[in-house]
Amino acid sequence: MLGNKLSGGIPSSIGNLTLLFNLDLSKNNLVGDVPSSLAVCQNLKYLTLSNNSLNGSFPNLLRNLMAGAMSSLRAHS
Numbered sequence: 001m002l003g004n005k006l007s008g009g010i011p012s013s014i015g016n017l018t019l020l021f022n023l024d025l026s027k028n029n030l031v032g033d034v035p036s037s038l039a040v041c042q043n044l045k046y047l048t049l050s051n052n053s054l055n056g057s058f059p060n061l062l063r064n065l066m067a068g069a070m071s072s073l074r075a076h077s
Contacts, residue, residue: 004028007030010025011035012035014038018042021043034056
């Protein structure tokens, strides 16, 4: 989903994608918080959210899940 001009928030229903392995939502127009429901995606190893307008804190559950995995959490522009 890199650079697809997606806008709005990341829906909490994304947590229903329990087999999700790689999620790249960078270079879009996403706003709001990163949903804590992503923590349910236990197969998630690669997450890129850079170059959006996301705010708030990164959910602790998700931070723990991603420990040791490659993730890109650079500052949002």
